[in-house]
Every structure is written in structure tokens, then in C-alpha cells.
Amino acid sequence: MNIYDVSRKAGVSIATVSRVLNGSPNVSERTRTLVLEVMDELGYTPNVFARGLGLGTIQTIGIMCSDSSDPYLAHAIYYLEQGLRGYGYDSILCCTGSSLKTKQKYFELLHSKKVDALILAGSKFIEMNPADNDYIIQTARELPVLLVNGYLEGENIYSALCDDRSATHNAASKLIASGCRNILYLYTSQSYSGRNKLSGYQDALKGHGLPIREDYICQCPKNVLAARDLLMQLHRKGVFFDAVLASDDTLAVGAVKYAHATGRSIPDDFSIIGYNNSAYAVCTDPELTSIDSRVEALCTTAITTLMGVFNGASVPSRTTIAADLIKRETTKF
Amino acid sequence: MNIYDVSRKAGVSIATVSRVLNGSPNVSERTRTLVLEVMDELGYTPNVFARGLGLGTIQTIGIMCSDSSDPYLAHAIYYLEQGLRGYGYDSILCCTGSSLKTKQKYFELLHSKKVDALILAGSKFIEMNPADNDYIIQTARELPVLLVNGYLEGENIYSALCDDRSATHNAASKLIASGCRNILYLYTSQSYSGRNKLSGYQDALKGHGLPIREDYICQCPKNVLAARDLLMQLHRKGVFFDAVLASDDTLAVGAVKYAHATGRSIPDDFSIIGYNNSAYAVCTDPELTSIDSRVEALCTTAITTLMGVFNGASVPSRTTIAADLIKRETTKF
DNA sequence: AATACTTCTGTAAGTACTTACATAATGGTC
DNA sequence: GACCATTATGTAAGTACTTACAGAAGTATT
Numbered sequence: 001m002n003i004y005d006v007s008r009k010a011g012v013s014i015a016t017v018s019r020v021l022n023g024s025p026n027v028s029e030r031t032r033t034l035v036l037e038v039m040d041e042l043g044y045t046p047n048v049f050a051r052g053l054g055l056g057t058i059q060t061i062g063i064m065c066s067d068s069s070d071p072y073l074a075h076a077i078y079y080l081e082q083g084l085r086g087y088g089y090d091s092i093l094c095c096t097g098s099s100l101k102t103k104q105k106y107f108e109l110l111h112s113k114k115v116d117a118l119i120l121a122g123s124k125f126i127e128m129n130p131a132d133n134d135y136i137i138q139t140a141r142e143l144p145v146l147l148v149n150g151y152l153e154g155e156n157i158y159s160a161l162c163d164d165r166s167a168t169h170n171a172a173s174k175l176i177a178s179g180c181r182n183i184l185y186l187y188t189s190q191s192y193s194g195r196n197k198l199s200g201y202q203d204a205l206k207g208h209g210l211p212i213r214e215d216y217i218c219q220c221p222k223n224v225l226a227a228r229d230l231l232m233q234l235h236r237k238g239v240f241f242d243a244v245l246a247s248d249d250t251l252a253v254g255a256v257k258y259a260h261a262t263g264r265s266i267p268d269d270f271s272i273i274g275y276n277n278s279a280y281a282v283c284t285d286p287e288l289t290s291i292d293s294r295v296e297a298l299c300t301t302a303i304t305t306l307m308g309v310f311n312g313a314s315v316p317s318r319t320t321i322a323a324d325l326i327k328r329e330t331t332k333f
Numbered sequence: 334m335n336i337y338d339v340s341r342k343a344g345v346s347i348a349t350v351s352r353v354l355n356g357s358p359n360v361s362e363r364t365r366t367l368v369l370e371v372m373d374e375l376g377y378t379p380n381v382f383a384r385g386l387g388l389g390t391i392q393t394i395g396i397m398c399s400d401s402s403d404p405y406l407a408h409a410i411y412y413l414e415q416g417l418r419g420y421g422y423d424s425i426l427c428c429t430g431s432s433l434k435t436k437q438k439y440f441e442l443l444h445s446k447k448v449d450a451l452i453l454a455g456s457k458f459i460e461m462n463p464a465d466n467d468y469i470i471q472t473a474r475e476l477p478v479l480l481v482n483g484y485l486e487g488e489n490i491y492s493a494l495c496d497d498r499s500a501t502h503n504a505a506s507k508l509i510a511s512g513c514r515n516i517l518y519l520y521t522s523q524s525y526s527g528r529n530k531l532s533g534y535q536d537a538l539k540g541h542g543l544p545i546r547e548d549y550i551c552q553c554p555k556n557v558l559a560a561r562d563l564l565m566q567l568h569r570k571g572v573f574f575d576a577v578l579a580s581d582d583t584l585a586v587g588a589v590k591y592a593h594a595t596g597r598s599i600p601d602d603f604s605i606i607g608y609n610n611s612a613y614a615v616c617t618d619p620e621l622t623s624i625d626s627r628v629e630a631l632c633t634t635a636i637t638t639l640m641g642v643f644n645g646a647s648v649p650s651r652t653t654i655a656a657d658l659i660k661r662e663t664t665k666f
Numbered sequence: 667a668a669t670a671c672t673t674c675t676g677t678a679a680g681t682a683c684t685t686a687c688a689t690a691a692t693g694g695t696c
Numbered sequence: 697g698a699c700c701a702t703t704a705t706g707t708a709a710g711t712a713c714t715t716a717c718a719g720a721a722g723t724a725t726t
Contacts, residue, residue, distance in 0.1 A: 335713080347712090347714095350713095354713085383713035386712075388714065
């Protein structure tokens with residue numbers, strides 16, 4: 001069952017069938033409907049490989065993420081997949097884990113699969129050491145690379161970003177305005193967005209004349225119980241804090257559990273702000289105030305940008321979206 | 334840059350290069366290393382389309398799920414993707430939503446992409462009306478279909494299942510043994526596994542001589558707040574219950590919030606059991622007792638089965654795995 | 667050293683499409 | 697109705713691989 005069968009049955013050449021397939025305008029309406037009818041009748045679907053061979057493209061975008069089970073990335077994957085399909089593109093997914101080696105390997109793999117572009121979901125793809133990002137810059141010469149929530153300078157590299165710095169700056173400022181003076185900052189990783197979040201926090205403190213205490217800036221695995229235990233430990237050590245600003249809701253949930261365990265009252269005695277406004281935010285009592293990083297908008301932007309690139313439009317290499325602060329019950333404001 | 338460039342530079346025919354590419358034994362060791370060296374030197378990667386055209390396969394499995402942002406499915410996707418890659422297969426992901434129309438459309442789409450098999454993740458693919466599953470049975474004639482947590486009878490269709498009925502039977506029995514007599518059952522959907530979970534609950538009640546009350550069996554959106562509000566409403570109506578068995582942790586979290594809102598004490602006065610043992614289970618205080626449906630094992634089984642099918646091994650069309658009951662703080666036992 | 671057998675390599679014919687170029691058909695104009 | 701422009705269609709040459717078959721080279725046997 002191939003293009004020849006269709007052409008034979010329709011009494012036209014394979015070139016005409018191919019033109020119908022590709023929506024060429026140089027086909028008479030009569031022939032077009034005839035060919036479409038025959039295709040339908042035979043249940044014909046063009047062979048993707050032959051098509052890819054001829055066209056050099058396969059209407060497929062490679063999506064890479066470090067871990068699809070992370071709620072933030074899971075949502076990103078969902079919106080990306082849906083959005084791309086709306087433009088007639090398929091997605092091929094790669095979960096790379098966090099090792100640079102495997103990232104490079106899967107990068108190469110997707111590249112060799114002839115995807116039309118690569119989307120890197122999440123901030124974990126950009127390494128601290130610039131040389132480690134060279135492979136991305138190299139690949140971008142041959143196909144567009146889109147970063148969702150990450151930034152890298154380079155030809156043919158585009159970024160859709162959330163303004164994380166302003167978000168944490170704003171959140172920390174609100175905490176200070178509501179009376180908090182000892183704000184703990186909890187983060188999971190030193191990614192691009194992680195660094196921005198941290199500096200937003202630091203700037204807010206500076207701006208209000210508060211000291212930046214190193215022991216208030218704590219790294220913690222992305223894990224409810226780890227966060228709780230970390231805070232318990234600080235508490236036991238006698239470190240005083242009256243608020244937690246977390247780089248992820250998971251950690252903020254841990255902070256709620258810490259408060260429950262120690263009997264501190266939220267938000268009177270202890271305030272909490274999470275990040276990502278995920279489903280975790282409404283699991284706790286009281287419910288989390290959280291920064292919404294607007295994954296959906298980020299993904300939409302990334303896809304719009306990509307389609308612009310495909311159409312040869314002039315497109316900004318970097319789009320930044322403002323975060324939302326969703327007020328719930330763990331803050332006084 | 335193609336196979337001809339390699340053959341020219343290595344001074345052999347393209348057939349020989351192709352043989353090296355495909356690991357044919359009929360190549361002398363000397364020629365093989367020579368060709369591999371040349372490939373490496375030129376940075377050659379074979380064109381997937383041409384390869385697919387010739388071979389008719391592309392080492393890619395289609396994964397379908399209703400919604401990749403659901404934590405259960407997100408984990409499944411992760412394990413499937415990782416596992417398949419271990420066998421040298423890529424995954425192409427489709428999120429179908431829940432409408433039958435789109436499911437069928439994407440099914441057809443993946444089929445036309447010439448994937449080597451289809452994995453349907455989650456129980457949402459099997460419709461109540463048998464005729465609505467015909468498209469799956471049809472497709473299975475041409476390529477293997479694997480169901481993760483779903484069951485459908487048919488040639489070339491394989492299922493990896495969790496024994497949901499025994500799981501809820503066991504959970505409900507434990508609740509009864511610990512003194513609960515009015516166990517509410519909360520569920521989200523009437524899927525294959527949903528029906529099994531329900532009947533496990535019902536059988537346990539029957540087995541202990543308890544009445545099965547229709548008003549104790551409640552459908553609810555998969556959503557923390559919806560579950561809480563539903564329970565609040567029943568409470569206000571004066572419906573008495575001393576335990577909740579939920580078909581998903583999300584609903585169980587809602588039950589915890591209901592208890593907080595009404596001041597009922599867990600587990601003395603009110604017990605809760607969730608399902609899936611997801612990250613939500615440790616978010617609440619007290620932490621959820623939950624049934625672990627063992628996604629990872631399910632995915633591993635599915636992949637092993639699939640590889641068996643590819644190798645022509647005789648493989649069971651249905652594998653069932655026992656669930657684990659993870660005891661935490663919302664039950665007396 | 668001739669024969670038989672195995673192992674290795676090359677030729678050429680698929681595989682199913684796209685598209686440049688050539689040619690045929692159609693429609694409009696005078 | 698002849699001429700030209702436009703549109704529609706067909707031919708044939710890519711696109712980059714796989715693999716059956718034929719034949720060459722190498723090895724073992726007598």
C-alpha cells in the first residue's frame with residue numbers, strides 16, 4: 001500500500017498524489033477531491049520514512065527534561081506536547097536524568113533522529129561551567145534550540161523565562177513588610193533560575209537594610225521530609241527564623257510540617273512562601289502562599305517562538321514573563 | 334554526508350558499511366574496525382529515515398497517556414521511557430486527553446508513524462462500551478499493544494496489572510478489623526481499575542457482614558479541594574462515616590483537610606487510606622496510609638513483556654502484580 | 667595442487683516518498 | 697481561431713539506507 005497504489009487507482013501520476021499530500025496549490029480541485037477520495041477508500045497513510053527522506057523533516061520536536069515525574073516538568077511536558085500538536089508537530093520525549101554525560105548523549109540521539117527542533121524543559125540543562133554548554137551551542141547551528149525556564153546565549157538559541165528574580169524579590173519584600181525579619185531561604189539546586197531566585201531574595205533583604213546571613217540560605221533535596229528535617233535541625237540548633245521562602249512548593253510543604261511538629265503557628269508566628277503554585281500548595285493546612293511560575297504561559301511562548309523561527313520571522317531570542325504571587329494562608333498579607 | 338562518503342573513504346562498498354552499521358557477523362574484523370574508524374573520523378550518523386525505509390522499523394515505541402501531568406502517569410512515563418531506552422528504544426509521547434475521539438486520532442497518528450509498538454499508560458483507555466475499544470483491537474493486528482494498568486482481551490494485546498481488587502479488599506478489611514464500620518468509598522472514574530477497586534471494597538464489606546450503602550460510594554473529581562468539600566457536605570447532611578477509602582491519594586488528602594476543618598481526630602475518630610502512595614502521601618499531617626500500586630514494577634513488566642514479544646518468545650498476555658499497603662499515620666493499624 | 671567449503675565483499679534492486687523540469691491542457695485576448 | 701499565459705500533470709532523478717544474490721577471497725581437506 002503506497003503512493004503507487006493510490007496513483008493507479010486514481011488514474012493520475014504519483015507526483016500528483018504527492019502534491020495532494022503536501023497541499024500544493026498546483027492541483028485542480030477535481031483531481032484533488034478524486035485523489036483524496038481514493039486515499040480514503042484505500043485507507044492510505046503516507047510512509048513517514050519515505051516522507052522524511054524526501055523532505056528532510058518529520059514534523060517532530062524533541063523534548064528533553066531531566067525527570068518527567070517532577071510535577072513542574074510534568075506540566076511543562078503536557079503543555080508543550082499539546083501545544084505542538086496544535087501546530088501539527090509530534091513530540092519525542094527524552095528524560096535525561098541530571099548527569100551531563102547522559103544529557104549530551106540524548107541530545108545527540110535526538111539530533112540524529114532528525115527532529116526539527118529541540119526543547120529543553122527546565123533549568124537543569126544549563127551548566128555552571130560555560131564549556132559544558134558547548135554541545136548545545138554546537139547543535140544549535142543545525143537546528144533551533146528552545147529553553148523553557150533556562151537561558152543560554154547563542155545563535156539559534158531561544159529562551160522563555162519566568163522573571164524569577166523579581167518574583168522572589170517581591171515575595172521577600174512582602175514578607176518583610178508583614179513584619180518578618182529572619183527569612184530563611186530554601187533552595188534545591190544552583191540552576192540558572194535557582195541563582196535568579198536567590199539573588200531576588202538577597203536584593204530584597206539588602207533593599208530593606210537586612211543582613212544577608214549565610215546560615216539562612218540552605219540547600220535541601222527536593223523532598224518534603226528532607227525539608228522538614230532540615231528545619232527541625234536548625235530549630236534544635238537554636239537558629240531563629242520567622243519565615244521560609246522556598247524555591248519549590250515541596251520544600252514549603254516541609255516547612256508546614258516543621259511548624260506542625262514544633263507547634264509554631266502559621267502565619268502569626270511563622271510565614272511560608274512556596275514556588276510553582278503546584279497541586280501541593282493546597283494539600284496542607286493552612287494552604288500555601290506560592291509563587292506561580294506560569295508554566296503554561298512559558299510553554300506557549302516557547303512554541304510561538306519556535307513557530308516564528310520555522311516561518312523565518314524575526315523573533316526575540318529571549319522572552320521573560322512575570323510570575324504571580326498567589327496568596328493563601330501561610331502569610332499574613 | 335552519507336553512507337557513500339564512508340564507503341569511499343574506507344575503500345569498501347556501501348553494503349559493507351551497512352553491514353557494520355547493523356552488526357552483521359559477515360564482516361571481517363579488520364574491515365569492521367576500519368569502517369568504524371572512518372565513521373568516527375567523519376562524525377557520521379546514519380539517516381533514520383533511510384534506515385526506517387529499509388528496515389520498516391525505527392526502534393521507537395509510542396506511549397499514550399491521558400494526561401502526563403497526573404503524578405501517577407508522570408511516574409509511569411518516566412519509568413517507561415527509561416526502561417525502553419535501556420533496550421535501545423526511543424519513546425514518542427502522546428497525551429490524548431480523555432475524549433474517545435482524540436484517543437482514536439492519536440492512536441492512528443502513532444500507528445502511521447510506524448512505531449514498533451504502542452503502550453497505553455493508565456486505565457483510562459479502556460471504554461465501558463466494548464465497541465469503543467474496537468480500534469485498539471484492530472490496530473493490535475499490526476503492532477503489539479501493551480496496557481499498563483488496563484485490561485482488554487485480544488490478539489497481540491498484553492496487560493500489566495496491579496491487583497487492585499485485592500488491594501482495596503485488604504485495605505477495607507484492615508479498616509474493619511480496626512473498628513471502622515462506616516467506610517466511605519471515594520473514587521474518580523469508572524475505569525477498569527476503578528471498577529476493580531470498588532468491587533474489592535464491596536466484597537470486603539460483604540465478607541464482614543456489613544451493608545453496602547449506596548450513599549457511601551461517592552464519585553469525586555480528582556482534586557484535593559473537591560474531595561474535602563464533598564465530605565464537608567456529607568458531614569453537614571448528617572451522613573456519618575468513620576473512615577474513607579479513596580481511589581487516589583489526592584482524594585485522601587482532601588479527607589485529611591475535611592478532618593482538620595471539622596476537628597475530627599485522625600485516626601482515633603476517623604481513618605483514611607489513599608491509593609498510589611504518591612508524593613502527596615507525606616504532605617499531610619498526619620501522613621497518609623496508602624496503597625502502593627507499584628508503577629515501577631508495572632512498567633518494568635510491560636517492557637519485559639514487550640521485548641519478549643519482539644523476540645518471538647511466548648509471553649503471558651496478562652501479568653498481575655500485588656499491591657503494597659504502606660502504613661503511615663491515618664489508620665489505627 | 668586441486669577441490670570443496672566457508673567467509674567476506676560487491677552489485678543492484680528494492681523501500682516510498684519529493685520535486686525540478688518538461689510538457690500538456692486550459693483559459694483568455696484580439 | 698491563433699497566440700500567449702497560466703495552470704495542471706507527468707517523467708525521472710534524487711533521498712540514504714537494506715539485503716538478496718552472485719561472486720571473490722580465504723581456508724581446510726585430500
